[in-house]
Amino acid sequence: MLESTLAALQGLFTPLGVLFLLLGVLVGLVFGVMPGIGGTTAIALLTPLTFTLESSQAMLLMGGIMGAVSTGGSITSILLNTPGNAPNAATCLDGYPLAQQGKAGLAIGAAAGASTIGGIIGIVTLIAVIPVMKSIVLLFGPPEYFVLALMGLAAIAVATGGRFLRGLIAGALGLILAFVGYDAVGGGVRFTLGSNYLWDGIQLVPALTGLFAISEMIALSVSGGTIAKANAGMGIGGVLQGFWQAVVHWKTTLQGSVIGTLIGAVPGLGGTVAAFLAYSGAMQISKNPETFGKGNIEGVIGPEASNNSKDGGALIPTLSFGIPGSAEMAVFLGVLVLHGMQPGPMLLIEHEGVMFSLILALLVSTLFSNVVVLAVARPLALITRIDVHLLVPVVVAVALVGVYALRETLGDVVLAGLFGILGYIMIRFGFPRITLVIALVLGELAERSYHQSLNMSGGDWSIFFTRTPSLVLSILVVGLLLAPAVRTLRRGRRRPATA
Amino acid sequence: MLKTLFAAACAAALLPAACLAADFPQKNIEFIIPFGPGGGFDRTVRAIAPFMEKQLGGKVSVLPRNVPGAGGKRGMATVYRAKPDGYTIAIANIPGAAIPALTGEKVEYDINKLTWIARLATEEYTLAVATKSSIRSIEDLRKLGRPVKMPSTDFGSTAYAGMAIFGEMLKFPVQHLTGYKGTNDYIVAVVRGDGDATTGPISTMGKFVESGDMRALFTTEEKSTLKGVPTIAELGYPDLTGLGVDRFVVGPPGLPPAIIKALSDAMAKAVQDPELQAIAEKSRQPFAFLPPDKAKANADRSLALYARYKAALQKR
Numbered sequence: 001m002l003e004s005t006l007a008a009l010q011g012l013f014t015p016l017g018v019l020f021l022l023l024g025v026l027v028g029l030v031f032g033v034m035p036g037i038g039g040t041t042a043i044a045l046l047t048p049l050t051f052t053l054e055s056s057q058a059m060l061l062m063g064g065i066m067g068a069v070s071t072g073g074s075i076t077s078i079l080l081n082t083p084g085n086a087p088n089a090a091t092c093l094d095g096y097p098l099a100q101q102g103k104a105g106l107a108i109g110a111a112a113g114a115s116t117i118g119g120i121i122g123i124v125t126l127i128a129v130i131p132v133m134k135s136i137v138l139l140f141g142p143p144e145y146f147v148l149a150l151m152g153l154a155a156i157a158v159a160t161g162g163r164f165l166r167g168l169i170a171g172a173l174g175l176i177l178a179f180v181g182y183d184a185v186g187g188g189v190r191f192t193l194g195s196n197y198l199w200d201g202i203q204l205v206p207a208l209t210g211l212f213a214i215s216e217m218i219a220l221s222v223s224g225g226t227i228a229k230a231n232a233g234m235g236i237g238g239v240l241q242g243f244w245q246a247v248v249h250w251k252t253t254l255q256g257s258v259i260g261t262l263i264g265a266v267p268g269l270g271g272t273v274a275a276f277l278a279y280s281g282a283m284q285i286s287k288n289p290e291t292f293g294k295g296n297i298e299g300v301i302g303p304e305a306s307n308n309s310k311d312g313g314a315l316i317p318t319l320s321f322g323i324p325g326s327a328e329m330a331v332f333l334g335v336l337v338l339h340g341m342q343p344g345p346m347l348l349i350e351h352e353g354v355m356f357s358l359i360l361a362l363l364v365s366t367l368f369s370n371v372v373v374l375a376v377a378r379p380l381a382l383i384t385r386i387d388v389h390l391l392v393p394v395v396v397a398v399a400l401v402g403v404y405a406l407r408e409t410l411g412d413v414v415l416a417g418l419f420g421i422l423g424y425i426m427i428r429f430g431f432p433r434i435t436l437v438i439a440l441v442l443g444e445l446a447e448r449s450y451h452q453s454l455n456m457s458g459g460d461w462s463i464f465f466t467r468t469p470s471l472v473l474s475i476l477v478v479g480l481l482l483a484p485a486v487r488t489l490r491r492g493r494r495r496p497a498t499a
Numbered sequence: 500m501l502k503t504l505f506a507a508a509c510a511a512a513l514l515p516a517a518c519l520a521a522d523f524p525q526k527n528i529e530f531i532i533p534f535g536p537g538g539g540f541d542r543t544v545r546a547i548a549p550f551m552e553k554q555l556g557g558k559v560s561v562l563p564r565n566v567p568g569a570g571g572k573r574g575m576a577t578v579y580r581a582k583p584d585g586y587t588i589a590i591a592n593i594p595g596a597a598i599p600a601l602t603g604e605k606v607e608y609d610i611n612k613l614t615w616i617a618r619l620a621t622e623e624y625t626l627a628v629a630t631k632s633s634i635r636s637i638e639d640l641r642k643l644g645r646p647v648k649m650p651s652t653d654f655g656s657t658a659y660a661g662m663a664i665f666g667e668m669l670k671f672p673v674q675h676l677t678g679y680k681g682t683n684d685y686i687v688a689v690v691r692g693d694g695d696a697t698t699g700p701i702s703t704m705g706k707f708v709e710s711g712d713m714r715a716l717f718t719t720e721e722k723s724t725l726k727g728v729p730t731i732a733e734l735g736y737p738d739l740t741g742l743g744v745d746r747f748v749v750g751p752p753g754l755p756p757a758i759i760k761a762l763s764d765a766m767a768k769a770v771q772d773p774e775l776q777a778i779a780e781k782s783r784q785p786f787a788f789l790p791p792d793k794a795k796a797n798a799d800r801s802l803a804l805y806a807r808y809k810a811a812l813q814k815r
Contacts, residue, residue, distance in 0.1 A: 044536040044565070047545055051778065138691045142678075182569070185678040187654030196576070196607070199569040268680055321690075322683040322706075330537035330681070337542055340781030344683065344706030407567065452678045456648070456693055 024064020109242020
């Protein structure tokens with residue numbers, strides 16, 4: 001392992017190695033910033049370019065992209081409420097309110113700080129578990145996926161932002177929407193209104209673009225002015241101060257990183273779930289949970305830490321069995337095959353050196369991309385000073401083009417528009433969007449893994465409690481649901497004593 | 500100048516088909532992949548596209564375009580509806596693209612009307628169990644005393660169809676565990692013990708056999724490439740030899756013969772290119788090129804084989 005690391009380092013510190021890595025970082029940042037298109041598109045487009053490269057150089061390019069994409073995506077989430085990629089959507093919730101208060105620089109700095117630390121934690125964890133990673137992946141089967149999905153859904157309870165009933169209504173709507181489409185277990189098609197478009201369900205990227213970006217653009221064109229409100233003060237600095245915030249709130253950063261690494265390692269859950277879980281986790285350990293959604297820096301730090309740490313975690317199922325942990329990873333596996341590496345249980349044994357180049361590239365790319373972001377944060381933050389009547393058409397156009405470019409389907413653009421209207425209605429009437437998103441993202445997994453588990457056990461429910469990993473997770477879910485109640489009870493008991 | 504004259508003559512003579520071919524290609528060719536990026540079909544197209552460009556004169560591009568959705572049906576419908584001018588072609592999963600119609604799903608294309616341009620590759624199946632499993636033979640599958648649990652992606656996928664046919668022909672009851680996201684996912688499900696056995700392409704499953712995680716019972720090849728594993732014919736079921744998945748190139752119905760030839764020739768020469776052969780060898784996905792007529796015969800045979808098991812495929 002040490003030898004491979006040294007060889008990978010040698011490969012990196014050649015002029016060509018640095019060149020390809022930097023190229024990857026640049027491409028990753030640009031594709032990350034563009035809403036809709038992200039790492040998946042970037043890797044697919046650059047695949048033919050890697051034909052002529054050596055395997056380890058190709059890995060530097062790909063690792064560069066993967067490490068930089070989520071960093072780029074956080075910028076537009078904060079400045080324009082437009083998530084660059086689906087996993088960045090959670091960053092909108094507090095990042096954008098900060099930008100409205102004229103603290104865009106602070107938020108971007110905090111995002112960069114959390115991303116850097118999260119990325120490092122994810123990769124260090126990956127390297128540490130390499131000897132045992134096969135057994136880790138084998139621990140998680142459909143019953144465990146189901147309980148994990150439940151855990152995510154349980155987070156709805158804490159994510160309602162004080163509007164419990166409205167939060168539940170939005171969550172229920174999300175669940176209903178999650179069940180649209182082809183049911184891979186039962187083999188039936190549901191709620192598709194006879195259209196082939198809905199066969200694959202509600203697509204996440206257009207839905208999130210609509211809910212966050214389009215709805216906000218509607219709200220902005222109604223209100224006018226600029227994104228950063230006039231009374232917000234003119235200072236747009238605070239970038240380094242923001243970076244420091246990720247260290248000050250080290251508990252939030254650490255928690256986000258652990259959630260990201262864990263969820264990343266479970267195939268099928270993905271970065272979007274990780275980010276929203278990290279967000280609700282940050283809310284739970286915060287001293288000021290009531291300011292979440294109104295510009296609490298911890299609400300940026302949690303999801304951004306999870307966003308970059310998930311890249312390291314997602315490599316665990318990929319390197320051990322060739323199971324892609326994310327959409328990007330699926331495309332990346334294709335690149336491996338073209339370079340003569342068959343994803344599967346022999347990958348790390350046969351190509352250890354090349355894989356270490358990838359891990360190293362991911363690490364260096366995380367650092368590089370955040371340095372770039374820190375450097376350009378100040379000028380970028382000026383966007384929040386532009387008159388919205390100039391800004392809105394540009395953002396809407398770019399967002400919709402990005403949505404279209406991802407799958408080249410007009411239906412996706414229509415869907416983004418519809419979710420934009422839905423999102424605007426939700427903002428107007430005070431319904432939290434986060435509970436809808438959590439349910440929409442997790443509903444399909446919960447249903448599928450529930451059916452799979454019962455198929456495995458022949459209809460016996462005990463499968464969720466007789467397997468050690470799912471039992472442990474089930475206990476955690478109960479604890480998570482009871483924790484707020486216990487906390488309230490304790491407070492209630494203390495109050496009479498002090499009074 | 501001559502070309503313009505020729506084009507004018509073509510327009511005057513109202514013989515668009517013949518003239519199209521003489522000029523073909525004039526613009527970029529869209530090569531549809533009915534799946535998302537990253538899979539075997541995607542890789543095949545992305546690998547051959549630059550070499551086709553070279554063979555077509557290097558003036559136009561061959562652009563891979565992923566049209567995922569509805570288990571490949573959206574992409575197939577897209578090429579089916581395209582203008583038959585050769586500028587829209589697709590890679591097709593056979594039998595995958597035929598299965599929905601066999602199981603009674605609504606499809607917006609008629610597989611028998613598509614134009615067969617070439618076959619690019621073929622892949623045979625193997626059936627395997629976890630190494631720690633007590634199942635060592637087909638006989639053990641029958642003696643399990645309960646249905647054999649077989650994980651797969653979804654109802655109607657090619658591997659699912661393969662498992663249904665194996666169960667029917669080898670006389671063991673199958674309980675499908677569907678819902679896994681990809682090939683490696685459902686293979687690992689067997690290693691983990693979610694199910695008893697599964698079927699998958701040799702290039703992917705062979706790696707699990709090699710690593711010692713799985714034990715293969717047979718392959719559908721004519722000559723086994725997995726060490727120590729018999730072929731299905733050697734076990735007494737020669738009918739099942741060749742059960743696997745093929746990668747064909749198809750065009751819209753009614754594609755003019757001259758254009759078929761131009762495209763097919765370009766692909767035939769492309770797969771001969773040493774550079775592409777090196778890539779194919781490295782990725783262990785050798786090309787197995789067949790020209791249009793042979794491709795059609797091959798596809799017809801495969802479609803007929805699967806059609807014979809229609810009843811088994813419709814059972815859920």
